[in-house]
Amino acid sequence: MIEIALYQPDIPQNTATILRLAACLGLTVNIIEPAGFQWSAKSFRRAGMDYIDQTRIIRHDAWPTFRRASINRRIVLATTQAETAYTRFIFATGDILMFGRESAGVPVHVHECIDERITIPMKAGCRSLNVAMACAMITGEALRQLE
Numbered sequence: 298m299i300e301i302a303l304y305q306p307d308i309p310q311n312t313a314t315i316l317r318l319a320a321c322l323g324l325t326v327n328i329i330e331p332a333g334f335q336w337s338a339k340s341f342r343r344a345g346m347d348y349i350d351q352t353r354i355i356r357h358d359a360w361p362t363f364r365r366a367s368i369n370r371r372i373v374l375a376t377t378q379a380e381t382a383y384t385r386f387i388f389a390t391g392d393i394l395m396f397g398r399e400s401a402g403v404p405v406h407v408h409e410c411i412d413e414r415i416t417i418p419m420k421a422g423c424r425s426l427n428v429a430m431a432c433a434m435i436t437g438e439a440l441r442q443l444e
Contacts (some may be wrong), residue, residue: 299388299439300325301432302363302372302395304403307333311399313349314429318436320348327393328356329363333400360407367393371412375435376402377425379414386415388439399428 301319303326306312312332319326336356357363374395375383395411397403408414417431425431 298324298390298443299436300327300370300393301436302327302329302367302393303428304329304360304395304397304407305331305333306428307399308428309334311427311429315396315432316352316354317348318429318433320352322436322440324436325353325355327363327367328354329360330356330358333398364410372410373413373415374403374408374411375416375431376408376414377416378402378408379416381413381415382418383415383435383438386413388442390443392439394432394435394439396428396432 301315301324303312303315306328309332312328312334316326318324355366357366370391370393371389372393372395373386373388374397376397395403397407403411415435417426417434419426426434
């Protein structure tokens with residue numbers, strides 16, 4: 298129905314939390330390498346627990362590889378630089394919900410290739426949410442619309 302993509306994730310606990318979310322919802326997670334941590338069971342132990350084995354994970358060695366693999370899919374980037382609130386966006390079957398690095402989001406060359414950009418409105422003075430929480434909120438809204 299929809300998939301999740303993580304662009305060069307920095308924090309293993311956040312990635313594990315998103316993998317657990319995907320396992321419970323039956324979603325695929327695309328990991329766009331390089332990750333900012335070593336990919337291992339130990340990195341994911343606490344947050345991902347035994348759910349990681351139940352998650353369909355596709356690892357892409359770099360952005361161009363992921364882009365080629367998703368060429369006929371709409372990529373929807375969650376970013377603080379967007380103007381469209383995720384609750385006002387119309388999601389479609391086949392969308393890939395993409396989330397950037399915790400430390401830096403996605404670079405300009407990736408922004409330029411993205412089909413759609415959405416944001417989570419926040420009160421003034423707040424910079425951003427935890428990526429796993431943002432992923433859960435946006436994924437929940439996309440599924441609500443599509444079911």
